[in-house]
Structures are given as C-alpha cells and as structure tokens.
Amino acid sequence: MSNLIKFLLKLALAIGIIYWLIQSGKLDFSLVSKSISSGPQWIFCLLLIFAQAALSSVRWKLILEINSDKIFSSLKVMKVTWIGLFFNSFLPGAVTGDFIKLLYVKDIDPKMTKTYLVTTVLIDRILGLIGLLTILGMSSMFFYEEIIAFGPKMATLLHFNLLLFAGAMFFISLLFAPQKIQNTVLNLVKMIPVLGEKIEQTLSGVWLIGAQKKTLLTCLGISIILQGITIVAFYIISSPFYGKDVPLTFIASLVPSGFIAIAIPISPAGLGVGHYIFDLLFSYIHIQGGANFFNLFFLVNVTINSLGFFPYVFSGKKHTLEEAEQFEEATL
Secondary structure, three states, rough: HHHHHHHHHHHHHHHHHHHHHHHHHOOOOOOHHHHHHHHOHHHHHHHHHHHHHHHHHHHHHHHHHOOOOOOOOOHHHHHHHHHHHHHHHOOOOOOOOHHHHHHHHHHOOOOOOHHHHHHHHHHHHHHHHHHHHHHHHHHHOOOHHHHOOOHHHHHHHHHHHHHHHHHHHHHHHHHHHOHHHHHHHHHHHOOOOOOOOHHHHHHHHHHHHHHHHHHHHHHHHHHHHHHHHHHHHHHHHHHHHHHOOHHHHHHHHOHHHHHHHHHHOOOOHHOOOHHHHHHHHOOOOOOOOOHHHHHHHHHHHHHHHHHHHHHOOOOOOOOOOHHHHHHHHHHO
C-alpha cells in the first residue's frame, strides 16, 4: 500500500508539472505528430533505444556471473531486463521492477544471496551513471571554450559537470582499493549499529565485483557505449526542431545532466520533472522547447520499455508485486 501511495503522489506531481508546462506554452503535444510525419527519425530513435536496452542486459549478465558458477543465458537475461524496464515504467514503486527481475534471476541461480543480487543492480546502475559522466566530462573538457560562450549559466553547469566527472573517477579508483584498505573499511562499517552488517555485506559485494578488473573495465566500456547511444537517440529525435544548428558535441555536454537529474525517482519514468529540467537546460543555450524535446524522447523510451510486457506475460512463472515487496523487505 505504501508503494501505491508513493506512486500516486509522484504521479500527482508529474501531472501538476505537465499541466503548468502546457498552460505556460512550454509543452506542445502537437509536436509529436509533426515529428512522426516529418521523417524517419522516429524509426532510427526506436531502433537505437531498443539496441541500448538489449546491450544493457549484456552488462548486467557479466556482473551476475562474477559470483555465480552458472553461465547465464543471454536471452534469458535480456527478457528479465525488459521485464524490469516494464515494471519500472508502468507500475508503483521506484525499484519494483528491479526486485521483480531479481526474483527471476534467483530462479536461475538459487545459490545467489539476496544481498549480492541487489548489489548487482546497484553496481549496474552506478556503472551506467559513470558511463554518462564520462561522456559528460570528456565533452565538457574538449569543448569547454565553445560551450561557456553561451553564458554564465552554461559555465556553471560545465563546472558542475567536471566536478561530477572527478567524483566518478574517484569512485572507480575505490573499486580497485588494496585489500588492506578494504578490510579496514569493512571492520569500521561493522561497528555501525543496526545497519552495519547489511552495509558490510553490500560493500563486500561491490569489492568482489571490483576485484574482477577485466570484467569491470568491459562493463565500463559497455556503459560508455550505452550512454552514447542514448545521447545520439535524443539528438536524432529532437534536433530537427532546434531552429538552428547545434553540434552533437554540445548536446553531449547538456543532455546527460538532464538524465542524471531524472535518475532520482521523483516521478514515474521522469514524467513532468524531466520535461521541466530539459526545458531549463535548453534555455541555457538559448533554445526554446526543451520540454517538447524530452517529451519526444520520453515517448520513444516508454514505447521500448513497454515491450517488457510480452516476456512477462509469456514467461512460465510470473512473479507478483507482492513477492517483489517481500524480497525488498528481506534485503533491507
């Protein structure tokens, strides 16, 4: 019930923001039909996001296999990944989809602990974020002078981008921390009342993954490719409506900031909040319509995520939301 209440509150917030954007003229749904009828960019964007979702399952498969004696079927992991995308997009709860897909992985390898399974999702998301921050940081450094010419707001954003990039590199360095430092940290964490044991188990799982340097670096490379695909897809679907030529390199220093902001589950799939943030970000480079651009990308993304309905319906065993909530409670 608590998940439902949270979802309804988030939905109310999203609807409120959407209503305000429409009333203020910042969001025009007629652009959707114009975009669909103006060229093949919708098809290209759908294919790219489809490929992105499929490739993300490869990264998670590599992480899962680090602490398992099984070789996971790529097709099965892809199906489970899509089931998670579907539930995260359409049903209550910020992490419901993650816990439902973990139930399916638990069916594949019952020996996997719940704590490690949750850690795989955590690391998978962190690696995705690091991939995004890497593109953001590199673009901000290489095109610094050109981008700050847009004004002080863009300069502030770029400096913040570089700070986030530095933080991401620091986190990666921690994954390769010497065993002596790891043991010291783990011993200190155990002393934390109530949560110490859980945190210690999670950190142990994180460093177990970090110990597999080749796999970790492969996953990082996949993450950069995934986020590059996402940025290109956003550019393809939105650039015909900018009203002027804007290089993709500039978008790579702008759009990731919006994706990072909507990664926080304030509203379902970034609905409303993402529209507002992208409207604000594009105003930094003197382009109106950022809410419309995000709306186009949002619809493409939700369309691809909805495909997860089919592997769920046709799977032999259907895990329920109640099971996912019980799994979540057992890991907290």
